[in-house]
Amino acid sequence: MKKSELKLDDIFDMAWNWRLPALLMQAHTAGLFDAAQGGWKEAEDIARLLEADKRATYLLLLGLAGMGLMEKSKTRFRNSELVERSLVRSSPDYRGHILSLATRQAENWFRIPEVLKSGRPVAKPEMNSQEAEAWHKTFIMAMDDIARQYSHRIIDALPVQNGMNIMDIGAGPGRHMIELLKKFPDTKTTAFDRPASRGTVLGLAGKEGVADRMTFIGGDLTVDSFGEEAYDGILISNVLRIVGPDKAAGLFKRVARALKPGGFLAINEIPIGPDDDIGPGAVFAVQIMLGTAEGDIHTNADICGWMEEAGLTAESTNTIGDRMEITIGRKQ
Numbered sequence: 325m326k327k328s329e330l331k332l333d334d335i336f337d338m339a340w341n342w343r344l345p346a347l348l349m350q351a352h353t354a355g356l357f358d359a360a361q362g363g364w365k366e367a368e369d370i371a372r373l374l375e376a377d378k379r380a381t382y383l384l385l386l387g388l389a390g391m392g393l394m395e396k397s398k399t400r401f402r403n404s405e406l407v408e409r410s411l412v413r414s415s416p417d418y419r420g421h422i423l424s425l426a427t428r429q430a431e432n433w434f435r436i437p438e439v440l441k442s443g444r445p446v447a448k449p450e451m452n453s454q455e456a457e458a459w460h461k462t463f464i465m466a467m468d469d470i471a472r473q474y475s476h477r478i479i480d481a482l483p484v485q486n487g488m489n490i491m492d493i494g495a496g497p498g499r500h501m502i503e504l505l506k507k508f509p510d511t512k513t514t515a516f517d518r519p520a521s522r523g524t525v526l527g528l529a530g531k532e533g534v535a536d537r538m539t540f541i542g543g544d545l546t547v548d549s550f551g552e553e554a555y556d557g558i559l560i561s562n563v564l565r566i567v568g569p570d571k572a573a574g575l576f577k578r579v580a581r582a583l584k585p586g587g588f589l590a591i592n593e594i595p596i597g598p599d600d601d602i603g604p605g606a607v608f609a610v611q612i613m614l615g616t617a618e619g620d621i622h623t624n625a626d627i628c629g630w631m632e633e634a635g636l637t638a639e640s641t642n643t644i645g646d647r648m649e650i651t652i653g654r655k656q
Contacts, residue, residue, distance in 0.1 A: 347387055349430065352411060352423040356384065357393075357403055361412045364400045425466035432614045439614055446614050460520045468497035468528065474648065475503045478561060481642055481650045482590050486510045488556035493545050493579070494563035498525040498538065505534035514539045516550065546571050550582035558583060561592035564627070565608075568618035573630045580634040583655040589636055591627050595649035605647045627651050 351357065359365075359373040371381035385401045388394040394401050403412065410419040432446045439446060451459060478500055484490060486508040492501045495515035505513055515525050519542030529535040546567060550558070558579050564572050579589055594605035605621075612619040628638040628651065636653035643649045 344391060345426070346430070347384075347391065348393065349423050349427045351384065351388055351393070352420055353427055355413075356381075356388070357407055357411045357420075358413055360385075360394065360401060360403050361408060361414070364397065364402045367399055367401060370401065419469045419472075421462055421465035422469040424462050429611065429614075433610070436610070436614070445617055457520065460518070461524055464497050464521050464524045468499050471497060471499035474645065475499050477644050477648065478559075478592055478650065479503050479507060481644055482557065482559065483588055483652065484508060484511065484557060489513070489554070490557045490559065491516060491550065491555045491582070492559045492561070493550065493575075494560060495525065496521070497528055498540075499528070500559060500561060501538060502529055502532050502534055505529075505537050506532065512537050512539070514541055514555070516541045516543060516545065518542060518544075545575060548578075550578055552581055553584045553587075554582055555587060556584055557588045557590065559590045559592070561590075562594075564591065564593055564622050565612050566616050566619045568620060569622075569626065571618075572622065572626070573633055576630040576634040576636070580636055580655060583636075585655060587655050588639075589631065589653040589655075591651045591653075592648055593627065593651075594621060594647055595643050596621055596623060608647075624649065624651060628653075 354376075355374060356370070359370045367382040367385050368378050370385065371378045374381065382399075385394055386396070389396040389401065393404055393407050395404055402408075409415055409417050411423070412418065413420065435446050482490075482504075484504060487510040488508070489512050490501065490504060491514040492498065493516045495501060495517045498515040498517075498521075501513035501515050505511060515521075515538060517525065517540075522540050522542055525540050526535055526538070529538045545563065560575075560579070564575075567575070576589070583589065594608055595603060596606055597603040609621045612621065624641055628641075631638050631651075631653040636655055639652045639654050641649060641651045
């Protein structure tokens with residue numbers, strides 16, 4: 325069904341709606357939610373904790389209250405319950421890493437005209453080894469913030485049986501394998517990601533009590549071997565978009581060699597709808613343009629074709645959300 329046509333008011337709303345995420349991200353960066361933690365505080369006390377201007381702090385708090393992120397009582401403010409739980413850095417359930425990532429990515433989006441002309445991704449900022457390590461951990465934890473919201477839906481869509489040996493290629497924080505291990509007590513998993521992810525992945529697995537059944541392998545998914553007939557199933561989630569067709573086809577062939585006979589390959593990628601209703605996932609194409617040299621939004625036909633080239637049989641494709649489409653292939 326064709327979606328409703330845009331109105332001019334819709335375009336005006338798009339033009340102004342950047343203010344809300346910008347306010348959220350900058351308040352987080354400034355440490356405002358941390359300063360406001362613990363209950364009602366006068367605006368001037370929050371300003372003093374931040375070593376900030378009183379008037380500017382009050383106006384910022386007022387804006388956050390308008391978004392529902394803060395609560396207001398005369399000149400006093402406090403974090404909403406959700407913010408107190410999820411965006412205060414000292415909270416045991418802190419989920420604000422995604423805001424740090426979004427802040428950096430937002431800066432890149434204002435460089436679209438530059439990338440449009442050059443065709444090259446935005447250059448990564450120069451960092452020393454310690455800064456690079458810290459940023460990679462922030463990135464991986466941001467991926468975990470996201471994955472914790474939907475990982476169970478991916479696990480439920482996989483044809484996993486208890487006792488299988490499963491690999492996740494491009495595992496990021498390893499969250500999908502962690503949730504799988506919690507669901508299947510006799511299953512073993514391997515998380516394959518950049519070597520720098522090792523400590524974070526195994527640390528998260530340790531907190532969940534499943535580290536004894538998870539192996540971490542550091543490497544480069546575009547060239548490295550994953551072994552020979554070692555796994556009952558392999559998951560590749562939100563990774564294909566960073567590579568071009570040739571590297572994707574090569575990846576599928578190496579994955580096929582790593583699967584046992586009868587083993588499955590599960591690909592989770594952004595679904596693209598028909599031309600008259602392409603879907604919100606297509607907006608992510610711009611992030612791929614800004615962040616990768618050859619990445620793309622690959623179609624389901626592309627994925628099924630690479631499976632066939634690798635000797636796998638595409639069995640099913642299930643859409644489990646605006647941003648998730650899982651295709652299952654099987655090695656005969």
